[in-house]
Amino acid sequence: MNGLQTVMTIGAILTLFGTMVLLAAVPGVSVMTVVASTAAGGCRQGVWxxxxxxxxxxxxxxxxxxxxxxxxxALG
Structure with a gap:
């Protein structure tokens, strides 16, 4: 039996990255972290x-x- 082979296309990677960017903007702990970082260090720090x-x-x-x-x- 051959091993499992998975290939993520560039399109799938970009879609996942875009989804994560949207989820990062949803209010929560991460948003408060970005707001605090931006307030303390400016826009560039917030982007990073x-x-x-x-x-x-x-x-x-x-x-x-x-x-x-x-x-x-594994469970087949």
Missing amino acids: TTLGIVAGDTVVILIALVGASSLVY
């Missing part, structure tokens, strides 16, 4: 904070997707 949140969320979601797909593959 936002990009950091999106990158972190993307990594967590990708790890969850790999775990879920591995579980589905």
Whole structure:
């Protein structure tokens, strides 16, 4: 039996990134962090904070997707 092979296209990656940008804008702890960072360090600092949140969320979601797909593959 061949191993599991998954390929994410550029379109899928961009869609995931765009979704994460939208989710980062939903009011919550991350928004308060961006607001505080922007107030303390200016617009540039707020943009960097936002990009950091999106990158972190993307990594967590990708790890969850790999775990879920591995579980589905293992259970057949």
